[in-house]
Amino acid sequence: MEEVDKILIHSLRLSGTDIPDEVQSIREFTTELIIESVVRCLRVISPSVGAGLSHILPPGMSARFRIGMSLAQACQDLGYQGEVGYQTFLYSSEPEIRRLLLFLVEKLPRDASEDADQPVGKSTTLHRAIAAAVKEQLAVPWVPPTCRTPRLQLLQSSCLLKRFQTQPLVLPRESDPFLGKVSQERKEFFDKFLPPVSAQLTRPTSLVPSLLELNTAELSAAQEWESEWKSQGLGSRMTPEEYRQWKHQRLHRRLLDQLRQVAPCAGPAPLGTTSRDLIQFLGTFGAGRDHTGALAKGSRFTHTQHLAYKQEAEPPLQVQTLPVSRTSEQELREQQATELEALEGELDRVMGQIAEIEGQMSTLGLTLTQVEGEVRQRQLEVAEQEQALRVKGQTVELLPDAENNMAKLQVVVESSAQRIIQLAAQWEKHRVPLIQEFRDLKALCDSKELESSRRLSEIRELHNRIRLAAEDAKHKDDLYKQLLVELESLPKDVSRSAYTQRILEIVSNIRKQKEEITKILSDTKELQKEINALTGKLDRTFAVTDELVFKDAKRDEAVRKAYKYLAALHENCSQLIQTIEDTGTILREIRDLEEQIESETSKKTLTNLERILSDYRALKQENATLLSHTQET
Incomplete structure (x- = not known):
């Protein structure tokens, strides 16, 4: 102990x-x-x-x-x-x-200042360092700006605080997630012309925020790609590069369809600058190659810009202005206000006309669509009627020689029926092996599908195992680093080898005591077996001797006396054995009582009783004092 x-x-x-x-x-x-x-x-x-x-x-x-x-x-x-x-x-x-x-x-807890159940790792160490720095800064009292030392200027001044502003950065890359390997021109640009990261920024203070944002974007993109690949990419049975190319092409097609829907072809109206640029942009995607007209519907900005270009083409209004020497500043301002009002009224009128024309164009567009639909329907009806008329004409031509034509038609029908039967027989000959081959291929495809599904599940399970193993390794690595930090923070004056030596000595002593106890138990068991064997042998010997002596005791008086002595000897020996057993029991009880006496002595019962009595007297005295004070008050 x-x-x-x-x-x-x-x-x-x-x-x-x-x-x-x-x-x-x-x-x-x-x-x-x-x-x-x-x-x-x-x-x-x-x-x-x-x-x-x-x-x-x-x-x-x-x-x-x-x-x-x-x-x-x-x-x-x-x-x-x-x-x-x-x-x-x-x-x-x-x-x-x-x-x-x-x-x-x-x-x-392991650390007196922190909870032991906190997660370990770099984040925990960083949080502890931040908490320590905040506590240190909070412990410093606030000082007016004129009385601050340089250190307090660093801690309590806001002059060093910078806004979190980011700017786009370009980093050299070996490969592109959609296009694969980087082209030689881009590599040459990265090697010779791409400036360093610090030179790409207009503000030096935005370097760290830009790097943080770029790193966060790359990490989030990698996590999204990993989750999408595990959820959808593995089921597509494509390689990651093929899946990226397919996704890029699908996005390209969707963008092209959207642009084609938003910018359909209209009439031959004159193009504005924005419409002309959009048509050129659509041309780069393969859309609008055969369309030379403007957009059917333009935004208000497009119409305004078109009106502005149209007004520039017209001759400017002739405004009569007086010389500066003869016109006062007030009259000039009034004249400018009048002209501005006239121009605004003209602009409102033109905008109203534009809105009216847009409504008419939309109505005409709907009417045109409806008329085109009716025309297509009428064309289909005309084609059906022409086909029916052609059949009836051929029938009318065959009516003069109806019997011969009927006979010829019958012959053609019979030959067609025979030919159909022959073709059916030939098809049946070809169909049976084809059906069997189809069934074999279907069974093979099903087996491959099952095998691919099984391998896909194994791949997913393997991914989960890899993720769990990586998390476990990361957790153990963080735990190892945390333990190293705690080991370095422990006091160096404590001799770990001394404690280890003491623990080893205690363990060796316990092992020796356990071996001795085991040896004593084994000796006790052997002795008990030997006693049991001797007791059984003694009982059997006495029974045999008693039987032999009892037979002879009926005929001989000396043998009868020997039988009595034998019975008395057996009884005395039994009493002696019982006395020895009682003596051992008493000795064990004495040892138990001695151990109880030692335990009671270690409890300091007498000392505690004396302390209890003294505390009882002190408590009675306190109660009497309080009672006297109560009576006095």
């Missing part, structure tokens, strides 16, 4: 308990030291509980009882299963205090 007490005392000192150097075991703990140790441990384990408890034992007996009950309740709330009460702290015994302190030390 001495080694256990030393380790326990060292842990209590690390928790903040002021234990004197001369105290080397739990037996030497006083009541004040026990109260302080328990309160210090509670403050580290649960600050909300330990903050309301005092580690100094008060002089009054009633206050001592209250603090003892509070500590007992706090220990029970933490999950202590043993019996605990105020007597555990005020009238303590060595085994109970050792069990309680071991429980509290096991509940202590």
Whole structure:
């Protein structure tokens, strides 16, 4: 127990308990030291509980009882299963205090300032460093700007704060996710003409935000691609490069369809600049090659711009202006306001006409669509009627020679029927092997489909295993780094080898004791077997001897006396064996009683009784004092 007490005392000192150097075991703990140790441990384990408890034992007996009950309740709330009460702290015994302190030390977190259940890793270390820096800055009082030192200027001034502004960056890449390998021209551009990252920015302060945003975008894109590939790409049974190309082509087709729908062909109206640019843009995608007209519907900006170009083509209005020397500034302003109102009215009128024309164009477009539909329907009806007329004409031509024509038609029908039968027989000959081949191919395709599904599930399972293994490796790596940081933060004066040597010695002593106990148990079992064997042999020998002597005792008097002596000897031996067994039982009871006496002596029962009596007298005196004060008031 001495080694256990030393380790326990060292842990209590690390928790903040002021234990004197001369105290080397739990037996030497006083009541004040026990109260302080328990309160210090509670403050580290649960600050909300330990903050309301005092580690100094008060002089009054009633206050001592209250603090003892509070500590007992706090220990029970933490999950202590043993019996605990105020007597555990005020009238303590060595085994109970050792069990309680071991429980509290096991509940202590690894770091007294942090929760032990926090996740480990780089983020935790960064958070702790940020928290320490914030605490340090909060501990510094605020100082007016004129009284700040250079360090306070760095901590409390806002002159160094910069806005989080990002700018696009271009980084050299070996491959493109959609186009594959980078072309030689792009590589040459990256090698010779691409400026460094710091030279691509107009503001030096946006370097870090731009890099952070670029890194975040790449990480999010990689995560999205991985999730999409696992959910949809694996099911497509294509390689990642083929899947990227297919996705790029599908996006290209969708964009082209959308542009074709938004910009259909209209009449031969004159093109504006925006419409002309859009038609050229559509031409690059293969759309609008045969369309030379403008868009059917333009935006208000397009019409306004077209009107502006149209107005520029017309001759400008002749505005009569007076010389500056003869016209005052006020008259000039009024004339400009009048002209502005006239121009605004003209603009509103033109815009109304444009809106009216747009409505008419939409109505005419709908009417044209309806008429085109009716024309297509009429054309279909005309074609059907022409076909029916052609059939009827041929029938009318055959009517003059109806019998011969009927005979010819019958011959043609019979020959067609015979030919159909022959073709059916030939088709049946070809169909049977084709059907069999089809069934074989279908079975092979089904088996390949099952095999591909099985392999796909295996690939997904393998991906999950790889992800779990990577997460496990990352967690272990973070745990290893965290343990290294904690190892470096531990005090260097503690000799780990000494503790290790003590633990090894304790383990070796326990192993030796276990071997000795095993040896004693085996000797006891052997001795018990030997005793049982001798007892059985003795009973059998006595039974045989008793039978032989009893037969001869009927005829001989000397043999009869020998039989009596034999019975008396057997009875005396049985009594002697029983006496020896009773003696052993008594000796075991004596040893048990001695152990109980030692345990009761270690509990300091007499000392505790004397302390209880003295506390009882002090409590009676306090009650009498309080009663006298009450009567006086």
